[in-house]
Amino acid sequence: MSSAVLGARDLTGCEHRLALNTAARESGGEVQRPESPDAARRIEAAQAHRRQVLDTLRALQAPQPRTTTVWVDPDLPHAERAAQTLQACVDGADWIFSAALPTDRGHGRRGHAEALIRHGEGYLPLIIVNHRVTNAAKGDRDPEEPVTLRTSPLESWRPAPDPTRTARSNRRDTLRLAQLAEMLSDLGHAPSSDRAGWVGGVIGVDADVILVVPLGSVMTDYDEIFARRRAVADGRIPTRPRRINECRSCDWWPQCEAQLEEIDDVSLVVGGAGTLALAEAGITTAAQLASYRGDPPENWPGNVAFLDAVVAANCRRAGVPLVRRLARPTVQRADVEVDVDMESYGERGAYLWGTLLTDNRAPHEPVLYRPFGTWDPLPSTEEGLAFGRFWSWLMERRAMAHEAGRSFAAYCYSEQAENRWLRASADRFAGMPGVPLRDDIEAFIASDEWVDIYQAVNTNFICPNGKGLKRIAPVAGFGWQDAEAGGEASMEWYAAAVGLDGGPLDAGQRDRLLRYNEDDVQATKVLREWLSSEQILRLPTVDDLLR
Template identity: 75%
Template sequence: MILGARDLTGCEHRLALDAAARTAGDGPAETESPDALRRIEAAQAHRAQVLQLLREAQDRLPTTLVDIDPSLPMERRAELTLTACADGADWILSAALPIDRVHGRRGHAEALIRHGQGYVPLIIVNHRVVNPAKADRDPAEPATLRTSPLDRWAPERDPARTNRPNRRDALRLAQLAAMLDGLGYAAAPDRADWVGGVIGVDADCILAVPLGAVMPEYEEALERRRAIAAGTIPTVPRRINECRSCDWWPRCKAELEAGDDVSLVVGGAGTAALAQMGITTVRQLADYRGDPPPEWPGYPSFTDAVVAASCRRAEVPLVRRLDRPTVQRADVEVDVDMESYGERGAYLWGTLLTDNAAPDRPSRYLPFVTWDPLPSSDEGRAFGRFWTWLMDSRRRAHEAGRTFAAYCYSEQAENRWLRASADRFGGIPGVPHRDEVEEFIASDDWVDIYQAVNTNFICPDGKGLKRIAPIAGFDWQDEQASGVASMEWYAAAVGLDGAPLDATQRERLLRYNEDDVQATKVLREWLSSERILRLPTVEDLLGAGTSLPSARPVG
């Protein structure tokens, strides 16, 4: 089996199954999930946009550019790439390298840049590869990160940015560098000096990735993965995050359930720690009452793992950590839910205001939205209107001597776009300074219901809103409602990247967003009700006098 960069990381059992299926000419239907298709399409669109930037940049410079048609068969692209390398082209776009059958590997690069004695591989990815440096960074501290402008390969130390390491990117570049070396086109004779380039979603620089220290890990990974593909290193299924988008999951799930495998309730590091104690099944973990394994990873807590196993056996959806769950309430409550499209921006801020001092006044859903395809300055105007409305609601409540709270579910996403919107759209009416956003996020007026769920409950089937809210009695109107589906609806709603425009999807998105804020409200009110006491406690499930550590959440 010839290995690409994707085969060097991720699930080893998937690789083994893929290799066996190729040999037998059998396997699961090669279909991509909607989430995978969205990621693929977004990555393709991003690569096309960045490649066009690179073309335009080279058109303005006295350099030689070879632009290979990416739709050509890989073998033909490799022939054209080798010809361009032999001719000494400065830039080779959509490059591909011949299959290396001796080492069992293949590779392609969005660009090869002539440098030193050969070429530096450049890849384009649809995630962030750098972050802005922290504001409190000591200016006397020397910068270690090196970046280059998009129009040339000239890496220099960059004190304005910090790295976001990505193992898959590094191993892909390492494979390309090794293959270039085998063809006689390594940029430097000593692999300690090898380097690759990455352009991330911001497309504002080329990150220089040193490869010398990566090469031993790459060679070890390649050797092991080749042995797995050849069947000389056996693998077994284990449930991991990757399973959610894997075609092999139905088969693996059946095997795991048949064996009552403990990975059904515990992550990879926890599974390994339990195996050292001889605990390999859900039943064994559910019955265990001793100390945690010495190598237990720490999160989730060991008690949570034992309770999750007990829940699976008893078919219990949720367990109270505390006798009386609590959640912050206020006189004026606003539920907030943000909708974004990947890294492009946040196009919708949905709100639901509830005045608990006026019970006859119905809660009112109010969206702040732009239907201009992202990225767009109208995104900033929608955010400015949302922020102004939210702060006015807060101010009026406080001036009336009433308490106020705004709620979201899992604040990480909302906080990210609150900060990013303030940074990106300063100067647009209503858009706050970053300091105002930070003050609000840090205040008691911004409440994360996800954290309240984590504090009050152990959730064996996950803590996502769409898993927890149905237990509280809430159902979404749209049976297909999900974050993945909303991406498809948005692309159609705005005709993104040439997609057919379907304006009816706008109402679908608004209905979905309204359901999200309604779900947060229902969940919060359920947490405050007597109905919550119908759920069992940890002691109810495990028995009083358990010797396990505290059931309070970690982190």
């Protein structure tokens, strides 16, 4: 008989991890859980966000006439919370906050909602998440196009078409809502007997509206996913380790990695759908892939160059960190070069823009690092002022170069993050001193003077160990001053540097963050100059490696 009880987190991610966790739990052992600083930070930030939003909802409900609310104490044992939630449903409360549903061991489900909202003949689930659930709609949207996205104000459930937004789909959120809706139905508290009309609600990090999530169209998929996941947890579907992105934050990874290394598993060099396509072609080891010469397997994913996978396997065999795609790698250079690196904290904002100015026409001039930031805890208007100072300085250096007849370029590494906060800062802080119009940001991003060194690396090299700055810059001879430097660690440093959410303040972490930011812009500069040097020719080419 099936015994596994699954929560919403068990419905997505690695199936092998689910099997290992379930086996450990049933054997009485300690279930592996992510304990990295980044994972702990995300959990703490999400909990703080939920508390803040629930406080907001409480305040909004207080003046509402003819509205009954029930607040379940989240510190009570689960059984008591579930009993209070069910009683509130029976009593017909309009809003039930911090709701807990009884563990359904028969069907194998467990779950809780930040709120249940009375709707139709029963209740719909509302969850609060610490990521964005909508984007602003594009300005060129066709006014004749029907609006399918709906939102509701926070104070009452009044869904209406919202042409100002587009949804950011999140599979985990949708499956969590689907599981909660199914549990409510099993308890006799679904809004209707027809699943086609079921909906749920999500409040994201902006906490300005409730996004209405239609569930009718996903319930069949949910049923299939749930049935398979429960079979995995019960051991009725066997699993095996395979390297995927999730491995980086999984405590089972050392065990899985050892198993994969022992069999030279091909997933050590190829991820995702590529591994499955290779298995169908009988290629299961990195050595087999390294020796393969021929056309890609029939189901090879179109977004991955098959030659790159073969080269990566040969790099693993030869111990080569980078391979030249081109006989002579190239990268855009300029007379005046500014390296840029931005530091942000989750969805709260960007608190630091670091710059490094190099004037190649004046080689004796010092190369200066200039940070533009704020230590006011995010979000803060000081963030906008710091961004305005950064942008004004950058545009002044650009104008000065042009006036002197010199070429100019600003560089970053992997422009996605910088571009996101360039745009978001222009939108959020419009009208503040130095903050540009969104059109000015878009023009700069699209110009030849904004250069992504990550793209240069991707164009020039095959990188078997990854393309992150921390992976590539050491090949060019650069090392960070702080041995713990990295994106995950910087989140912890920032929380301490500003005493975030009432936590302990450690102002010394500010110097650590500035040093880390300076090293990042220095790394970009070193990498760019290395790409332009003769040293780069010491690396093998693709042809060299495949001979």
